[in-house]
Amino acid sequence: GNSVTQMEGPVTLSEEAFLTINCTYTATGYPSLFWYVQYPGEGLQLLLKATKADDKGSNKGFEATYRKETTSFHLEKGSVQVSDSAVYFCALSDRSNDYKLSFGAGTTVTVRA
């Protein structure tokens, strides 16, 4: 079946630091991959996505590249801000699972000024 493994948190960074959150997946088909972000007290927002191998998703300074050979979709940002403090979820959807989203456990990121 499908599964997503994210690096354990919480992650605490200083402003302008480099952020990486590792995400690896297991899927029986050819999944689409997503990063969702959840700010405190809010719902989930789609941050970026990639639908095929070697695609790079990017948004708000965040990037992630779909790596089929390593089954990974690591999230990166070069210079974080306090406003990036949130919980980040890696997720996949795949035809073999009726396109239901499979989420990672989530990584809590706190950025300090």
Add this chain to the structure above:
Amino acid sequence: DTEVTQTPKHLVMGMTNKKSLKCEQHMGHRAMYWYKQKAKKPPELMFVYSYEKLSINESVPSRFSPECPNSSLLNLHLHALQPEDSALYLCASSQVRGLAGGGDEQFFGPGTRLTVL
């Protein structure tokens, strides 16, 4: 309009009460979802509607009753809930792709924070 709206934002109810959560989207999506999210955990899928018909029920207790009155609206009727049902309830929508109605990219609402006393 790329927004999913949910009402109410907060809800406190007793175990004998009946209440409803509402969700609305105007993106033309024909798949709509209910999720339950506990603190610090990823959302758990409860129900999927595809073309206004229930296509997936993830073995949810009958005290939760979903309804899809039209292509833009999704309700979740609550009755005789337990304190452990306290959580954030999220609605989402997407284009339909799968046979069971699951979509690819899902758009989430802000959620209803439910407390059961």
